[in-house]
Amino acid sequence: xxxxxxxxxxxxxxxxxxxxxxxxxxxxxxxxxxxxxxxxxxxxxxxxxxxxxxxxxxxxxxxxxxxxxxxxxxxxxxxxxxxxxxxxxxxxxxxxxxxxxxxxxxxxxxxxxxxxxxxxxxxxxxxxxxxxxxxxxxxxxxxxxxxxxxxxxxxxxxxxxxxxxxxxxxxxxxx
Amino acid sequence: xxxxxxxxxxxxxxxxxxxxxxxxxxxxxxxxxxxxxxxxxxxxxxxxxxxxxxxxxxxxxxxxxxxxxxxxxxxxxxxxxxxxxxxxxxxxxxxxxxxxxx
Numbered sequence: 001x002x003x004x005x006x007x008x009x010x011x012x013x014x015x016x017x018x019x020x021x022x023x024x025x026x027x028x029x030x031x032x033x034x035x036x037x038x039x040x041x042x043x044x045x046x047x048x049x050x051x052x053x054x055x056x057x058x059x060x061x062x063x064x065x066x067x068x069x070x071x072x073x074x075x076x077x078x079x080x081x082x083x084x085x086x087x088x089x090x091x092x093x094x095x096x097x098x099x100x101x102x103x104x105x106x107x108x109x110x111x112x113x114x115x116x117x118x119x120x121x122x123x124x125x126x127x128x129x130x131x132x133x134x135x136x137x138x139x140x141x142x143x144x145x146x147x148x149x150x151x152x153x154x155x156x157x158x159x160x161x162x163x164x165x166x167x168x169x170x171x172x173x174x175x
Numbered sequence: 176x177x178x179x180x181x182x183x184x185x186x187x188x189x190x191x192x193x194x195x196x197x198x199x200x201x202x203x204x205x206x207x208x209x210x211x212x213x214x215x216x217x218x219x220x221x222x223x224x225x226x227x228x229x230x231x232x233x234x235x236x237x238x239x240x241x242x243x244x245x246x247x248x249x250x251x252x253x254x255x256x257x258x259x260x261x262x263x264x265x266x267x268x269x270x271x272x273x274x275x276x277x
Binding site for chain 1: 180181182189191201202214221225227229250251254256258261
């Protein structure tokens with residue numbers, strides 16, 4: 001019974017994830033695309049929960065669907081009508097090539113998965129209840145992955161300064 | 176693990192990555208290209224988390240958090256670039272921003 005429930009939740013989350021992903025790519029209006037991406041991130045958070053990554057699911061909703069997408073929507077609102085670009089460009093040859101490249105990527109991944117399906121993907125490890133909890137992740141960040149943690153903070157600082165410099169009002173010569 | 180195995184999550188991640196790649200290659204609006212990039216990054220994160228669950232170690236989740244931070248940095252820079260493009264009255268079309276083409 002519990003298994004069936006997990007499958008149902010998985011189907012809803014995976015279906016919602018893929019549907020909103022297609023909507024992001026296919027909608028013309030960037031505003032609706034951004035809204036669809038929020039739905040995509042939320043359903044991904046459900047998948048993270050099913051994979052017992054509780055802290056990541058919470059961070060996904062707070063940081064991504066919350067903060068980052070609000071920034072995105074602000075820029076879309078700032079640009080107004082200018083943000084509506086034509087749907088797709090380039091000669092038909094390029095478009096066909098893009099579709100072929102994307103499908104080829106997908107087929108590669110599916111073939112690799114199919115090869116590993118029987119043996120290495122079969123039995124997931126047993127994990128404790130605290131797997132993926134903020135406590136365990138925080139401990140890893142401050143012990144094994146301290147360097148990555150510090151570098152991440154520098155990357156974010158540089159990106160924030162860069163964003164301010166790029167978007168600042170002052171004219172720095174003519175382009 | 177009850178419910179779907181790790182492979183099913185990986186298939187969803189592969190499909191999402193394909194959709195995102197299609198968006199990056201087909202669309203011309205830089206905003207939508209950025210959004211499609213986010214989809215691709217999240218597909219990568221889902222793969223990392225699925226394998227973390229498979230192996231029973233938390234390193235994949237830590238890496239996924241780092242991916243999230245890099246994605247936030249990328250959005251900050253990308254949106255700054257788009258605002259700068261708009262301020263200089265450049266067309267918001269990635270095909271026309273070709274001044275650096277060799």
